[in-house]
Amino acid sequence: MIRKLRPLVWLLLALPALAMVYQLASGATFAFKLLHPTGELALRLMVVALMVGPLITIFGRNRFLLGWLALRRNIGVAAFIYGLMHLVFYVMDMGAIGPIIDEFWLPGIWSGWLSFALMLVAASISADWAVKALGPWWQRLQYAVYGAVLIGALHWYWLDNNAGPALVHLAPLFVLWTLRAVVKRTRRARKKAKEKESLA
Amino acid sequence: MIARIRLAASLAIAGAALAVAQPALADGDVVCSSGPRENWKSINDLKKAAWLERWEIIETRIEGDCYEVYARNERGQVLEAFFHPVTLEKLVVFRRGSEVYRKRGFTG
Ligand code: HEM
Numbered sequence: 246m247i248r249k250l251r252p253l254v255w256l257l258l259a260l261p262a263l264a265m266v267y268q269l270a271s272g273a274t275f276a277f278k279l280l281h282p283t284g285e286l287a288l289r290l291m292v293v294a295l296m297v298g299p300l301i302t303i304f305g306r307n308r309f310l311l312g313w314l315a316l317r318r319n320i321g322v323a324a325f326i327y328g329l330m331h332l333v334f335y336v337m338d339m340g341a342i343g344p345i346i347d348e349f350w351l352p353g354i355w356s357g358w359l360s361f362a363l364m365l366v367a368a369s370i371s372a373d374w375a376v377k378a379l380g381p382w383w384q385r386l387q388y389a390v391y392g393a394v395l396i397g398a399l400h401w402y403w404l405d406n407n408a409g410p411a412l413v414h415l416a417p418l419f420v421l422w423t424l425r426a427v428v429k430r431t432r433r434a435r436k437k438a439k440e441k442e443s444l445a
Numbered sequence: 446m447i448a449r450i451r452l453a454a455s456l457a458i459a460g461a462a463l464a465v466a467q468p469a470l471a472d473g474d475v476v477c478s479s480g481p482r483e484n485w486k487s488i489n490d491l492k493k494a495a496w497l498e499r500w501e502i503i504e505t506r507i508e509g510d511c512y513e514v515y516a517r518n519e520r521g522q523v524l525e526a527f528f529h530p531v532t533l534e535k536l537v538v539f540r541r542g543s544e545v546y547r548k549r550g551f552t553g
Contacts, residue, residue, distance in 0.1 A: 277504065278504070339521075339523075341521070344521040344522065347521070347522070348522065348523070348540070348541060351540065351542070352541075352542065352543065353541035353542035353543065354541050403541075403542045403543075404541060405473060406539070406542055407473030408473070409473075
């Protein structure tokens with residue numbers, strides 16, 4: 246099922262990129278204007294990739310969530326590709342290394358670089374052989390994505406002086422993380438109560 | 446089952462609460478108090494104002510009730526400037542989100 250779905254998902258994930266490159270090549274847009282859509286998409290896809298974990302803890306394993314889980318790595322890689330495009334368009338827009346270095350230490354800029362560096366950590370080990378080779382370390386290194394999302398949102402907030410859009414993008418994760426904590430706690434309490442019952 | 450319904454309900458409520466809270470959080474928007482559009486100067490006049498700053502314009506747009514100009518200055522710095530649509534006064538300028546200029550007394 247997933248095997249059949251995967252090419253379709255890839256196509257879907259690639260469509261915005263294709264549209265952007267086409268518009269750029271045809272002169273309908275320019276690099277500066279593509280910074281917003283690429284950055285936003287990179288962040289959104291990371292959020293989508295991170296949502297499925299807590300959803301499975303909360304609602305249990307069902308076919309829909311397991312399919313989503315199976316595609317998570319693809320979604321993450323797509324997020325990284327949009328992050329990379331974001332960087333390419335940034336460099337295209339800036340046009341030279343001097344101004345890039347000159348503004349590196351502005352909060353709205355170093356935060357972008359930091360978020361990108363964290364995405365790079367996670368994306369560089371996305372191949373199957375890396376998953377096998379790294380064992381438990383693979384999962385640990387993937388936690389870099391949490392940092393990439395949070396700092397990516399901070400990047401947005403600092404650029405925009407407006408917490409609204411960044412918070413809206415983080416909201417699903419905050420809600421799910423909270424619910425997961427609640428669910429875990431109730432389950433633990435219930436288990437304890439049962440154990441007591443069986444002892445008595 | 447009941448637990449699941451409860452969860453779904455709390456998700457829905459949390460989502461709705463966030464949707465309602467969102468406009469209140471949007472506090473960073475520049476407000477120009479510029480009145481009806483028919484009194485605004487033209488975008489061409491706006492471009493002239495930016496040109497007088499010796500900026501190279503990247504993009505102009507309307508943001509809320511302000512004119513907004515993205516531009517590069519002589520040092521190659523990218524600026525995001527807000528102009529009053531009627532007076533074409535430069536009100537506030539950001540560089541990658543960091544404020545680098547504000548007209549005296551402007552609080553919008
Ligand atoms: C590689 C380093 C990065 C640099 C130098 C960088 C720089 C920028 C710049 C210059 C803008 C344009 C702001 C504007 O339109 O005025 C921007 C927007 C944006 N970036 Fe990045 N960025 C980087 C990495 C990232 C990453 C990894 C993410 C995702 C997590 C991200 C998310 C965003 C978002 C959502 C926007 C839209 C915000 C807006 O338009 O106000 N950026 N970035």
